[in-house]
Amino acid sequence: MPIPRRTALTLLALAAASAPALAQDSKYPSKPVTLVVPQVAGGANDAIARIVAQKLSETLGQQFIVDNRPGAGGNIGTAATARAKADGYTLLLTADSAYVINPALYKSTGFDPLKDFEPVGTVASSGYVVVANNHFAPNNIAELITAAKAAPGKINIASAGNGTVNHLFGEMLGKAAGIDMTHVPYKGASAAVTDLVGGTVQVSVQSLPSSIAFIKGGKLKVLAVVNEKRIAALPDVPTVGETVKNLGYTPWYGVFAPAGTPKAIVAQLQAAIGQVLEAPDVREKLAGIGCEPLKIGPEPLAALIRKELPRWAKVVKEADVTLD
The missing domain is CATH 3.40.190.150 (Bordetella uptake gene, domain 1)
Incomplete structure (x- = not known):
């Protein structure tokens, strides 16, 4: 049955009216x-x-x-x-x-x-890593755990601030490994890394973007990778989970x-x-x-x-x- 002429004209008008909107959507982003x-x-x-x-x-x-x-x-x-x-x-x-x-x-x-x-x-x-200043004796997570158990609360672990990933993973590590370290919160990662390099604190959990320049420059040493799997930037560095089972975060x-x-x-x-x-x-x-x-x-x-x-x-x- 053919469509009445008036209905056809109405449908054409509606199609024409909607055309600009469709064209605009198809051009995203237009600004x-x-x-x-x-x-x-x-x-x-x-x-x-x-x-x-x-x-x-x-x-x-x-x-x-x-x-x-x-x-x-x-x-x-x-x-x-x-x-x-x-x-x-x-x-x-x-x-x-x-x-x-x-x-x-x-x-x-x-x-x-x-x-x-x-x-x-x-x-x-x-990449996230557990890093330490060069004067700190432990060179890996197992040695860190041994040192912390020998001197409860004596090792300072710096973070970028209360509630940051750096802080919370340090808490997770402490609980999983049965060790007690003293949390030292800073106002940002850069301040924490600066004091870590200077020896004010011994260890910290840090993102690679905030610490990689100091690692490559030999000013910090890496004890372990926090990620669940080893990372391309540090392929020879073991993960925390290789020592403390089922502990990791990417x-x-x-x-x-x-x-x-x-x-x-x-x-x-x-x-x-x-x-x-x-x-x-x-x-x-x-x-x-x-x-x-x-x-x-x-x-x-x-x-x-x-x-x-x-x-x-x-x-x-x-x-x-x-x-x-």
Whole structure:
């Protein structure tokens, strides 16, 4: 049965009216994209974000601008991104610690990690290490444990601050190995590393981006790798888990969009990030700061977050740490 002329004209008019919107969606991104980093410039997350942002700009033909919004352990920038318009033009690139540990550390973070964001995917994993100053006698984790048992509370372990991954993994190590070390919190990783090099403190858990220059320069020695598996940057250094069974942690960095961002945009971003992480220059730059590309898509990342939240809540509770 033929369509009446009036109905046909109406359908054509509706199609014409919707055409510009469809064309606009297909052109994403049509303007610069803000990539919020909820930590200060110069840290591991910032370094990773700038490597990824530069390549995304080349890949998608629009500038990806890194916007550092530090404060409250990452809560300020994360919460601000959660409230941004869900159009793909404001994204979050954050360390897992600020995303899955903060909800257990703070009474209110200003965001819900499960409800306020659409996971896009991970971009990198970072090497983490147990490092010591060169005057400290132990050269590996077994020797550190022996020294700590011989002198309970006498070894100082520095961190980037209360509730940081550095601090919490030190607590995990102490509990798993049955040792007591004195935690010395600093205001940031750089201050902790400076005093570690100077001999004010003996040992620390640090990310490779914050310590690799001192390791390569011979100013710090590595006792073990914190990650579950040995890392490419230090292939001959054993993991903590090779001495203390079932103890390990591999930090990841991921991209998130505000909840409600169109699935097509999330998929396009995920595909672009996957392409970026295959680029030889990106892999080389990440390796230079002790990181490796890590590709986990939206659904597996969401599942990982659901698994990590209760895990870290337990660690925080056992360490009796709150930051409000």
